Amino acid sequence: MRTHFVEVSKTKQHTALPMNLRFFNGEKTEKATPRKKEKAREEGQVAKSQEIGTAFLFIFMFAALGMLGEYMLNGLLRVFRHSLSMIPMAEEMRDTMTLSGHIGNMLLQTILILAPILLVAMVVGFTTSVVQVGWHPTTKPLKPKFSKLNPLQGIKRLFSMKALLELVKSILKFTIILMVIYDIMKDEAPSLFLLLDMEMLPAVLYIGDVCLRLGLNVGTAYLLIAAGDYAYVRWKHSKDLRMSKQEVKEEYKNVEGNPQIKGKIRQKMREASMRRMMQEVPKADVIITNPTHFAVALSYDKEKGEAPVVVAKGADYLAKRIKDIAKENNVIIVENKPLARTLYAAVDIGREIPSELYQTVAEVLAYVYKLKNPV
Numbered sequence: 001m002r003t004h005f006v007e008v009s010k011t012k013q014h015t016a017l018p019m020n021l022r023f024f025n026g027e028k029t030e031k032a033t034p035r036k037k038e039k040a041r042e043e044g045q046v047a048k049s050q051e052i053g054t055a056f057l058f059i060f061m062f063a064a065l066g067m068l069g070e071y072m073l074n075g076l077l078r079v080f081r082h083s084l085s086m087i088p089m090a091e092e093m094r095d096t097m098t099l100s101g102h103i104g105n106m107l108l109q110t111i112l113i114l115a116p117i118l119l120v121a122m123v124v125g126f127t128t129s130v131v132q133v134g135w136h137p138t139t140k141p142l143k144p145k146f147s148k149l150n151p152l153q154g155i156k157r158l159f160s161m162k163a164l165l166e167l168v169k170s171i172l173k174f175t176i177i178l179m180v181i182y183d184i185m186k187d188e189a190p191s192l193f194l195l196l197d198m199e200m201l202p203a204v205l206y207i208g209d210v211c212l213r214l215g216l217n218v219g220t221a222y223l224l225i226a227a228g229d230y231a232y233v234r235w236k237h238s239k240d241l242r243m244s245k246q247e248v249k250e251e252y253k254n255v256e257g258n259p260q261i262k263g264k265i266r267q268k269m270r271e272a273s274m275r276r277m278m279q280e281v282p283k284a285d286v287i288i289t290n291p292t293h294f295a296v297a298l299s300y301d302k303e304k305g306e307a308p309v310v311v312a313k314g315a316d317y318l319a320k321r322i323k324d325i326a327k328e329n330n331v332i333i334v335e336n337k338p339l340a341r342t343l344y345a346a347v348d349i350g351r352e353i354p355s356e357l358y359q360t361v362a363e364v365l366a367y368v369y370k371l372k373n374p375v
Contacts, residue, residue, distance in 0.1 A: 030248050032241035046133040047237035051226035053128040058219030064120045066212050075113035180217045280311040281322055282329035286368045291335045295319035296343040307352040308361055313344050332368050
């Protein structure tokens with residue numbers, strides 16, 4: 001018997017080992033709640049791909065260069081010629097004020113010429129960011145995090161899965177860009193040898209045209225990388241924000257309040273409302289009953305309203321309480337089953353009775369006043 005008992009115990013112990021422990025170790029299996037997403041957004045944790053901005057920046061910058069390249073080139077040549085024209089005035093340039101004024105003027109002219117490209121870069125950067133994550137400015141990501149200064153954490157980041165993925169992504173970007181450049185330059189190779197025989201301006205224009213096509217093709221190819229990176233970033237962001245069942249419950253308690261406490265508050269409110277209602281019963285003119293299931297207390301004041309008001313009502317036990325209080329305070333109780341059911345179902349507490357019940361209630365009140373004031 002003893003041996004048999006030991007074998008059964010071992011069998012039970014063995015069958016308990018494969019138990020799923022995910023509910024005990026807090027495995028994050030639930031999607032992030034709106035509150036968790038909002039908090040992450042406030043901390044600057046958003047699903048944003050830098051590659052999207054880079055790809056569109058390439059495309060729009062080189063497209064803008066294609067449209068404004070001639071204007072910018074002429075402007076830069078004009079500044080350059082003006083600088084060369086100042087060489088005979090070298091003696092005057094020894095004066096610090098004159099030299100600084102000349103340099104400042106050159107810088108201002110250069111900035112004005114390059115302004116359209118700079119504006120395009122700003123607009124593209126801002127637009128791609130807003131389209132991805134919406135408009136929600138926050139300064140929290142700019143705050144210094146001293147944990148990043150920890151050398152051990154830095155070494156861990158170097159050999160993390162994220163670092164490996166970034167390495168793979170960099171190799172992929174380099175390979176695609178190299179393929180695009182090779183595809184264009186192999187067709188342009190014969191023309192490149194003719195540059196030595198060209199004048200400066202045609203050579204510059206030709207090189208600019210080649211660079212423009214390179215930029216647009218690289219940007220277009222980069223969009224493929226950006227699309228894949230954006231999909232991965234969104235998936236990773238969603239995964240990182242996942243919550244355990246316990247975290248969801250705790251957040252619900254913090255946001256919505258503890259269900260037990262809310263239940264007690266509602267109970268207290270019902271009790272307070274019940275007490276106020278019962279305090280009105282002694283002031284009622286009449287209690288209309290079913291007689292066992294419903295009780296409705298009516299009060300009529302000519303100065304306050306045109307029709308009687310339901311000041312209290314109840315069913316079953318509550319109806320009995322209303323009738324008991326009415327008896328204790330000598331409030332007349334009238335049995336009228338149809339009227340009691342109608343008033344209970346159709347009229348809320350504190351509301352006047354509907355016009356279709358005026359005649360019936362008036363007859364009841366006339367009977368009550370007759371009982372109170374017998375001739």
